[in-house]
Amino acid sequence: MNILVVDDNPLVLHVMSAFFRRKGHTVMTYDAPLACPLYTAPSCPCSPEPVCPDIIISDVDMPNVDGVSFVEVVFNKRCKCKHIALLSGKDLSDQTRKRASTMGTRFFTKPLDFDEFETWVMFRERAHNCPLLPPSLPLSHHPHARRLPHEPPACPLP
Secondary structure, three states, X not given: OEEEEEOOOHHHHHHHHXXXXXXXXXXXXXXXXXXXXXXXXXXXXXXXXXOOXXXXXXXXXXXXXXXXXXXXXXXXXXXXXXXXXXXXXXXXXXHHHHHHHOOOOEEEEOOOOHHHHHHHHHHXXXXXXXXXXXXXXXXXXXXXXOOOOOOOOOXXXX
């Protein structure tokens, strides 16, 4: 899979890059939305070349352009990426959550619960490799229900 990570923190870029490369994915990292071609291009540059991301991961709190605005611009260009995660170390306003939820984004709080994040990634990997499986993860809406299954379901295709 092709992974795009946008974060102004070099440590986050390094950790995310190492995590996804270890899993065999191609990773593109940018330290600001203004450096990312998905943001700066007049229309979605996704085509066979350059490679369109399968997952976009963006920090919310960045200088000049915040992560939600970055995702909105990419979304409005009709980027083909269906899996977007936003990371934030701050509590997000209801308005910010509403803006992002209209694009199907998934929020993760910093410091990152890596088990929860890895499970989210595994479901996207499995759905990417098997189109019959949904990428969504059914979770209880109870605020203390944080335990997630460690393994997504197997693909029914041979």
